[in-house]
């Protein structure tokens with residue numbers, strides 16, 4: 389039987405109207421923007437299923453843009469996100485589509501950054517404001533961002549994982565869960581590592597210094613009620 | 616680990632001579648590994664958001680994003696102030712509070728999902744109205760939210776709190792059950808009486824389907840928050856008079872879970888049945904999603 393916090397039941401604090409279509413959407417976009425890592429100048433949202441059908445009525449569109457602007461799901465500026473994005477010169481495109489056999493509340497982000505590079509991230513809003521990232525640049529993944537998460541892409545050579553875990557050990561960070569995804573031996577691997585405590589930028593930087601690393605991002609869980 | 620069933624929770628409370636809210640706080644401290652003070656302060660922030668949302672749409676008419684609802688909390692507030700209501704200022708003010716949170720939610724304002732965004736009007740309206748009448752302190756209102764959450768945890772463990780899984784009985788029904796139990800403790804009722812109130816509320820709403828017009832959390836949701844609020848408040852009186860539920864809480868929740876599973880998908884948030892497919896609802900839907 390699952391255990392619940394009282395704040396799962398009386399909570400979360402959020403901007404309405406829907407935890408899955410609004411709060412979850414904002415959170416998804418915020419995590420996607422973190423993964424994309426860089427100043428976003430253009431955001432295209434491919435909306436699937438229920439997201440495609442009801443995004444206007446639920447404010448899913450505004451929530452997604454708010455997330456790209458790094459707002460939290462309870463930020464009252466969320467409903468003005470279009471205006472704010474325009475002010476920052478970010479181009480926004482919504483495209484209803486069919487992403488195949490995925491959760492009904494799924495969106496694919498195509499995020500173009502200042503340097504011209506593009507990140508493709510797909511995620512689902514799975515209920516109660518909770519999310520699941522399912523694909524990063526064509527690499528299947530599965531993590532929720534509920535716990536401090538370290539996302540690393542690196543050349544898949546022997547010893548990389550042990551170098552990474554020794555950095556965490558030195559920093560006294562306990563690994564709760566770790567998964568490695570890869571397309572083939574010796575190529576690029578993606579690791580999603582969940583930790584028991586916050587992974588600071590300083591720690592992320594140390595991991596970036598491991599020479600096989602291509603990119604490293606730390607995604608820390610949102611701390612509710614800081615507004 | 617939090618008790619699995621109502622019966623178990625009642626026994627723990629009785630054995631330790633503590634109310635449900637005290638049990639819920641202690642369990643939260645164990646689960647989250649933060650201090651009691653932090654757990655309580657977190658709930659205080661939650662209460663403040665509830666207060667704001669329950670007032671906002673009474674003071675000015677708000678409009679939902681789709682334009683389908685809004686302005687009703689404002690109307691009933693004015694009506695209540697005139698003092699010529701049938702059911703009295705207390706119930707009318709409670710209804711205004713419930714509508715206010717629901718309208719704020721539909722207008723992309725800040726609310727507390729309790730247990731869901733669709734049912735966010737009920738618990739605040741019930742607790743704040745009862746608290747006003749009973750002259751409760753802020754700390755007592757916070758305790759009431761812990762009682763409500765404690766009852767909600769038991770429902771979540773044995774059934775569901777989501778309309779998509781169990782129909783509106785699971786959302787507005789659970790919200791009202793949690794709220795009624797909380798008021799019973801606010802009034803000095805025992806844990807057993809609190810769960811009795813929750814059981815009676817659920818029995819009275821059993822089978823309610825989830826059928827939001829155009830798939831939006833607006834119609835019939837906002838008015839179901841009103842109905843849930845009234846049910847929670849009147850049931851608290853019923854229970855405090857000494858009335859008991861013939862069917863125990865845990866069995867009522869099992870029944871709710873079973874009924875939810877028996878509901879066709881068309882009546883579980885998909886907007887393919889019930890009120891959502893009435894001719895008028897379909898016209899609204901077309902207008903909202905045109906272009």
Ligand code: SF4
Pocket residue numbers: 733734777778779782783784786787824825826827831832833834835836837839884
């Ligand atoms: S009708 Fe459905 S969406 Fe509306 S409040 Fe009830 S459960 Fe929630």
